[in-house]
Amino acid sequence: MGLLTEGELDRLVQAGCAGCGGHKLTFRTYVDGVVAFVAGEPVGRITWIYDGEKFVDGVYAIDCAGCGAAQFASEVCPRCHAPGGLARALAESNRWPVPAGCADAECAGEEIRYAAFVPARVDYEGRRAERARTAVEPSDPGFHGFRAECRDCGQIIAARAETEGCPLCDGPGPLRARPG
Numbered sequence: 001m002g003l004l005t006e007g008e009l010d011r012l013v014q015a016g017c018a019g020c021g022g023h024k025l026t027f028r029t030y031v032d033g034v035v036a037f038v039a040g041e042p043v044g045r046i047t048w049i050y051d052g053e054k055f056v057d058g059v060y061a062i063d064c065a066g067c068g069a070a071q072f073a074s075e076v077c078p079r080c081h082a083p084g085g086l087a088r089a090l091a092e093s094n095r096w097p098v099p100a101g102c103a104d105a106e107c108a109g110e111e112i113r114y115a116a117f118v119p120a121r122v123d124y125e126g127r128r129a130e131r132a133r134t135a136v137e138p139s140d141p142g143f144h145g146f147r148a149e150c151r152d153c154g155q156i157i158a159a160r161a162e163t164e165g166c167p168l169c170d171g172p173g174p175l176r177a178r179p180g
Contacts, residue, residue, distance in 0.1 A: 022066035024125040030058035040100040082171035089168035102150035109152030
């Protein structure tokens with residue numbers, strides 16, 4: 001689990017900003033997304049694949065959207081809780097290569113669905129959260145892949161093993177189970 005529990009998140013949302021009284025909050029979080037690649041090149045936008053638990057699990061900062069006052073902040077890695085891990089995750093580039101195509105010789109599909117942890121920003125004001133937004137592209141620091149699947153045959157071509165260390169900060173772990 002992340003450092004912020006669902007109960008703590010609910011409390012922060014209900015309370016709003018102590019400084020200005022605003023209730024619109026900006027969340028910065030690492031969430032799961034998928035990008036389509038053809039022959040090793042990205043060909044579309046990120047499709048978000050996280051649920052509420054994974055969203056809360058990846059939250060590393062919450063600010064008031066009105067005045068910018070910090071409501072919550074953490075510097076540990078959102079995935080493994082390594083000290084200083086967040087800074088490494090945001091600054092380092094993806095260490096896990098995108099396969100150029102399907103590993104199955106009978107399929108030989110070139111379109112890969114590449115799942116990654118991506119830093120995103122989400123605004124919320126008591127009703128429904130706005131759509132996640134990110135400026136991070138697959139070649140940018142902060143984008144960290146963990147699974148590749150062939151779009152044609154559905155086969156998982158490769159998946160980053162938990163024993164390879166943390167997919168975000170490359171820390172040794174211990175990694176905790178992903179929610180959901």
